Amino acid sequence: MTGDEIRPSHLHWWWFAGALAVLGVVVVTASLLGAVHLDASSIVASLADRLPFVEIDSGMTDREEAILWDLRMPRIVLGGIVGATLAVAGGAYQGSFRNPLADPYLLGVAAGAGLGATVAIVYGPAIPSVPFGPLPLLAFLGGIGGVAATYAIGYSVRAGRTAVTLILAGVAVAAFLTSVQTYLQQRNAETLREVYGWILGRLSTVGWTEVWMVLPYVVVATVVILAGARRLDVLSVGDDEAVTLGVDPRRVRLVVVLAATLGTAAVVAVSGLIGFVGIIVPHTIRIVFGTSYRIVLPLSVVFGAAFLILADLLARTISAPAEIPIGVVTAFFGAPFFAVVLRSSRGLGS
Amino acid sequence: MTSALSLTSIGVRFDDSTILDSVDLTVERGEWVGLIGPNGAGKTTLLRAITGSVSFEGSVEISGGSSSAMKRRELARSVALVPQTPVLPPGMRVVDYVLLGRTPHLGEVTGPSLHDLESVAGVLEALSLSEFMDREVATLSGGELQRVVIARALAQESPILLLDEPTTALDIGKQQSVLDLVDSLRRTRDLTVLSAMHDLTIAGQFPDRLVLLSAGSVVAEGRGREVLDPELIRAHFGAEVRIFDDGFGGIVVVPVRAQEDRNASNPKPTK
Numbered sequence: 175m176t177g178d179e180i181r182p183s184h185l186h187w188w189w190f191a192g193a194l195a196v197l198g199v200v201v202v203t204a205s206l207l208g209a210v211h212l213d214a215s216s217i218v219a220s221l222a223d224r225l226p227f228v229e230i231d232s233g234m235t236d237r238e239e240a241i242l243w244d245l246r247m248p249r250i251v252l253g254g255i256v257g258a259t260l261a262v263a264g265g266a267y268q269g270s271f272r273n274p275l276a277d278p279y280l281l282g283v284a285a286g287a288g289l290g291a292t293v294a295i296v297y298g299p300a301i302p303s304v305p306f307g308p309l310p311l312l313a314f315l316g317g318i319g320g321v322a323a324t325y326a327i328g329y330s331v332r333a334g335r336t337a338v339t340l341i342l343a344g345v346a347v348a349a350f351l352t353s354v355q356t357y358l359q360q361r362n363a364e365t366l367r368e369v370y371g372w373i374l375g376r377l378s379t380v381g382w383t384e385v386w387m388v389l390p391y392v393v394v395a396t397v398v399i400l401a402g403a404r405r406l407d408v409l410s411v412g413d414d415e416a417v418t419l420g421v422d423p424r425r426v427r428l429v430v431v432l433a434a435t436l437g438t439a440a441v442v443a444v445s446g447l448i449g450f451v452g453i454i455v456p457h458t459i460r461i462v463f464g465t466s467y468r469i470v471l472p473l474s475v476v477f478g479a480a481f482l483i484l485a486d487l488l489a490r491t492i493s494a495p496a497e498i499p500i501g502v503v504t505a506f507f508g509a510p511f512f513a514v515v516l517r518s519s520r521g522l523g524s
Numbered sequence: 525m526t527s528a529l530s531l532t533s534i535g536v537r538f539d540d541s542t543i544l545d546s547v548d549l550t551v552e553r554g555e556w557v558g559l560i561g562p563n564g565a566g567k568t569t570l571l572r573a574i575t576g577s578v579s580f581e582g583s584v585e586i587s588g589g590s591s592s593a594m595k596r597r598e599l600a601r602s603v604a605l606v607p608q609t610p611v612l613p614p615g616m617r618v619v620d621y622v623l624l625g626r627t628p629h630l631g632e633v634t635g636p637s638l639h640d641l642e643s644v645a646g647v648l649e650a651l652s653l654s655e656f657m658d659r660e661v662a663t664l665s666g667g668e669l670q671r672v673v674i675a676r677a678l679a680q681e682s683p684i685l686l687l688d689e690p691t692t693a694l695d696i697g698k699q700q701s702v703l704d705l706v707d708s709l710r711r712t713r714d715l716t717v718l719s720a721m722h723d724l725t726i727a728g729q730f731p732d733r734l735v736l737l738s739a740g741s742v743v744a745e746g747r748g749r750e751v752l753d754p755e756l757i758r759a760h761f762g763a764e765v766r767i768f769d770d771g772f773g774g775i776v777v778v779p780v781r782a783q784e785d786r787n788a789s790n791p792k793p794t795k
Contacts, residue, residue, distance in 0.1 A: 175646075177638050177641030177643075180619060180657075182619055182623050183620050404627075404635075408627050410611075410613035411624065417577045418605040418607075419627040420600030466616075
């Protein structure tokens with residue numbers, strides 16, 4: 175047998191191209207639907223026109239162009255960014271902790287961001303003005319603070335410290351922060367609706383502001399996570415064996431978890447707590463394409479984006495003109511879909 | 525000539541308990557040393573100290589160089605470990621699992637080179653695993669799995685191979701074939717082998733030399749006949765055994781039933 179006959183698992187280019195094609199179809203579909211009718215061919219032409227070195231006349235009026243580029247596209251792109259980040263961060267957490275139930279909100283990100291957002295909503299008028307308003311900033315800082323507290327507690331444990339120690343520390347931090355958040359929320363019942371709406375997740379945009387706000391964090395986080403894919407594969411044989419293969423598991427975990435947390439905190443700041451994406455997208459990819467993180471993570475970026483754009487499309491069209499919170503949609507459609515995928519699998523991820 | 529592996533005053537402590545205390549051990553190039561001792565004697569911890577998985581006092585020298593001065597990847601290119609109970613990643617195929625052994629040779633960003641794949645191919649063929657290449661590791665039988673884990677360690681191409689009770693879960697035929705394999709590999713690949721061993725008869729058959737570890741210290745070392753002694757085994761394992769020469773240079777250790785006239789404080793043979 176020669177080296178040519180050795181075919182290790184890897185991401186086939188046609189899988190990735192197929193995923194991009196799915197994303198393209200979802201983007202065009204999502205930009206078609208809304209209160210004002212836009213033409214599919216015009217949308218594709220207008221999209222192509224924005225590519226470098228391409229000049230096509232979409233035939234749309236200025237008003238239609240504005241609806242597409244100032245209203246629908248920012249929301250679609252933000253949905254894509256949020257979905258991609260939650261999915262890839264979920265995969266990164268699952269690999270770092272070798273725990274199939276790990277999601278991007280583990281380790282206190284959600285509870286910290288929730289508290290930050292509640293503070294911003296309750297005390298909003300009293301907070302000095304900051305760029306983009308106090309809510310994203312406080313949600314972001316709260317999320318990062320929650321994880322920092324979790325790490326501080328987890329690493330203060332000396333004897334018998336394992337990956338699970340950190341998860342348990344996260345449970346304690348989350349319980350504490352949630353209790354403070356709930357107390358604040360109950361004391362200020364008039365803001366209940368607004369706080370609740372944020373917690374269930376929503377994608378609302380003011381032009382491209384939110385996109386530019388989160389993009390730098392998300393790009394850095396995604397690049398770091400993708401660069402760690404091979405090491406996450408090594409971590410799958412356990413910390414002890416990873417050491418004998420020349421990998422420092424604690425360093426890999428620290429870097430990958432910090433990147434995933436940074437990305438998650440950034441998107442949570444603009445979208446609220448959209449659940450389930452970080453669990454079902456990576457797991458579905460594992461079941462369909464393979465368990466190597468060199469396959470799971472890149473595909474999670476693309477399918478995570480497509481999944482959330484689709485979920486947002488449903489959220490804003492099912493009972494239009496009213497909107498359903500997107501977190502409700504991801505769980506309502508995501509959970510049964512995932513149950514079907516799980517049934518047809520051979521029980522991976524345990 | 526410097527020894528392949530030289531341990532000096534190795535001590536390992538977890539909080540207040542001492543796991544290893546001042547262990548000295550030398551393994552020459554091409555030698556197979558068997559590490560025996562009762563449960564909890566510190567055999568696995570000693571192997572983990574060599575691979576850098578636990579912090580320790582004292583020094584571990586590999587071909588004359590201190591392991592603590594080596595980078596993790598460099599250490600992994602010098603020492604490979606076959607763990608006692610390997611963690612099996614769900615859904616991972618044999619070829620991907622064996623390729624993990626190439627990790628210390630891969631670049632930071634680049635994937636496996638043709639040389640890495642050639643190495644994996646060579647190991648799979650040498651261990652008759654080619655046909656299992658696409659099977660998931662979690663679906664293998666005990667004997668197949670043990671060969672796959674050894675294949676991963678061999679793909680590391682490290683001159684020193686550590687085995688942590690490599691045959692515990694195997695039937696007698698699989699035990700023999702795995703150990704024969706290790707024996708032939710150490711000759712063909714010029715490996716130095718240090719193995720923790722549970723079964724004293726097997727320890728009396730394969731290694732060149734035995735080291736008896738008890739309560740974290742080396743209490744005896746030498747050729748099989750010198751270490752596999754009824755008095756030593758009674759003292760450290762609490763077992764009554766008879767020892768026979770098999771007539772071919774190996775040693776057979778047989779536990780005997782506790783007899784009624786034997787002192788009641790003498791524990792029942794455990795093995």
